[in-house]
Amino acid sequence: MNALRVTGGRVLRPDGSVTEADVTIDRDAGRIVEVRDVSADGEAPPDADETLDASGSLVIPGLVNAHTHVAMTLLRGYADDKPLDPWLREDIWPAEAELTPDDVEAGAELGALEMIRSGTTAFADMYFAMDRVADVVDRAGLRARLGHGVVTVGKDAADARADVEESLAVARELDGAADSRIRTAFMPHSLTTVGEEFLREGVAEAREAGVPVHLHANETADEVDPIVDERGERPIAYAEDLGALGPDDFFAHGVHVGGGEIDRLAESGTAVVHCPASNMKLASGMAPVQRLREAGVTVALGTDGAASNNDLDVFDEMRDAAMLGKLAADDASAVPAGAVVEMATAGGADALGLPGGRIEAGAAADLAVVDLDAPHLTPVHDPVSHLAYAARGSDVRHTVCDGDILMRDREVLTLDAAAVQEHAAAAASDLVDRVDSA
Ligand SMILES: N[C@@H](CCSC[C@H]1O[C@@H](n2cnc3c(=O)[nH]cnc32)[C@H](O)[C@@H]1O)C(=O)O
Numbered sequence: 319m320n321a322l323r324v325t326g327g328r329v330l331r332p333d334g335s336v337t338e339a340d341v342t343i344d345r346d347a348g349r350i351v352e353v354r355d356v357s358a359d360g361e362a363p364p365d366a367d368e369t370l371d372a373s374g375s376l377v378i379p380g381l382v383n384a385h386t387h388v389a390m391t392l393l394r395g396y397a398d399d400k401p402l403d404p405w406l407r408e409d410i411w412p413a414e415a416e417l418t419p420d421d422v423e424a425g426a427e428l429g430a431l432e433m434i435r436s437g438t439t440a441f442a443d444m445y446f447a448m449d450r451v452a453d454v455v456d457r458a459g460l461r462a463r464l465g466h467g468v469v470t471v472g473k474d475a476a477d478a479r480a481d482v483e484e485s486l487a488v489a490r491e492l493d494g495a496a497d498s499r500i501r502t503a504f505m506p507h508s509l510t511t512v513g514e515e516f517l518r519e520g521v522a523e524a525r526e527a528g529v530p531v532h533l534h535a536n537e538t539a540d541e542v543d544p545i546v547d548e549r550g551e552r553p554i555a556y557a558e559d560l561g562a563l564g565p566d567d568f569f570a571h572g573v574h575v576g577g578g579e580i581d582r583l584a585e586s587g588t589a590v591v592h593c594p595a596s597n598m599k600l601a602s603g604m605a606p607v608q609r610l611r612e613a614g615v616t617v618a619l620g621t622d623g624a625a626s627n628n629d630l631d632v633f634d635e636m637r638d639a640a641m642l643g644k645l646a647a648d649d650a651s652a653v654p655a656g657a658v659v660e661m662a663t664a665g666g667a668d669a670l671g672l673p674g675g676r677i678e679a680g681a682a683a684d685l686a687v688v689d690l691d692a693p694h695l696t697p698v699h700d701p702v703s704h705l706a707y708a709a710r711g712s713d714v715r716h717t718v719c720d721g722d723i724l725m726r727d728r729e730v731l732t733l734d735a736a737a738v739q740e741h742a743a744a745a746a747s748d749l750v751d752r753v754d755s756a
């Protein structure tokens with residue numbers, strides 16, 4: 319066995335406890351083979367081929383960013399301080415109309431760099447030029463569930479159908495890429511931006527192909543009302559009617575859910591990806607995270623795109639989810655630290671149907687090592703509290719995915735950080751010039 323050992327740290331276990339332990343990884347298999355408490359009796363395991371020092375640090379499952387549009391890093395700070403609909407129509411969609419596949423690759427590379435540097439090992443991405451995003455995922459060493467986002471409003475039937483076909487083709491062709499670190503989904507943008515016949519056909523074909531469905535649902539009140547007005551049913555009932563609810567499916571946002579929708583999500587096993595920063599920034603509303611969890615819905619965390627966040631740091635998302643969840647429930651004991659840590663790890667992996675999210679023997683070797691030796695993390699009464707409320711992405715020392723070291727002592731090994739930043743900044747500035755002259 320080609321063994322990597324993460325030594326000298328404290329390890330966050332799946333039950334939420336933290337113990338001093340060494341984690342041994344089979345690098346070829348990309349699996350954790352042993353989590354050994356330092357107090358354990360018995361024979362010490364053989365030397366590893368390589369070690370990662372975790373002294374003074376906390377070893378956690380790699381974080382999962384369960385909803386983003388990763389190439390939107392190029393539009394970070396491009397248009398702020400507007401509600402969802404005008405923001406998309408007046409600013410974001412016109413800019414995206416000028417985005418080339420090269421731009422998507424440059425933006426995805428920047429996003430991958432940012433995620434590795436903040437301890438994220440897996441993400442779900444809805445965008446276009448997904449073959450380029452897949453190349454980046456492969457090079458960066460990350461894990462992802464990828465899909466081409468479909469929008470049919472404002473398109474003629476032929477263009478709309480082609481967009482649906484593209485999403486299905488991407489879902490079929492990229493599944494299993496990057497040594498199986500890439501999985502896929504059919505990704506209609508939302509229940510209001512994709513017409514009913516296209517949703518119906520696309521979901522049916524996705525089922526035949528055995529790929530999950532991912533879409534934006536119940537994000538704003540403006541998006542729920544027309545569905546209720548036109549159909550006399552709420553969006554989650556509509557989604558159920560379309561065949562889009564199931565244990566492999568995961569919906570972004572779920573802010574305005576009511577009238578039996580939470581139970582429908584729970585009963586069908588459909589996961590919800592909570593995106594608190596995006597929901598606050600676009601003033602979309604407060605998702606009932608505590609109620610969703612109490613009903614048994616799998617809740618994950620997502621940053622959404624960098625243009626509505628404005629970063630891809632899942633530590634921020636944990637804190638925002640805890641804070642906003644309390645406000646939404648009008649209860650300071652709602653959405654506690656352990657809950658948001660679970661949402662960012664096991665909840666994310668489960669929502670996306672990807673391995674990882676737990677540090678235990680047999681699990682995928684996806685982890686992050688968080689340096690606790692910092693003023694803002696002193697003293698350490700409770701490491702889980704620190705993860706939720708005080709730590710930042712920049713506290714991550716090492717990132718490991720599928721048994722490979724992606725970052726060691728804050729140096730990213732799979733990407734040339736300076737070149738990626740320079741390239742993305744140049745692509746973003748050219749893009750804005752094109753938009754201005756369009
Ligand atoms: N093929 C589609 C592209 C859809 S990709 C997914 C889209 O979601 C957009 N998006 C980003 N954040 C949000 C959000 O919070 N709600 C809804 N859409 C968003 C993003 O800008 C992108 O246009 C087309 O022809 O336009």
Ligand SMILES: [Zn+2]
Nearest residue numbers: 534570622623
């Ligand atoms: Zn989104």
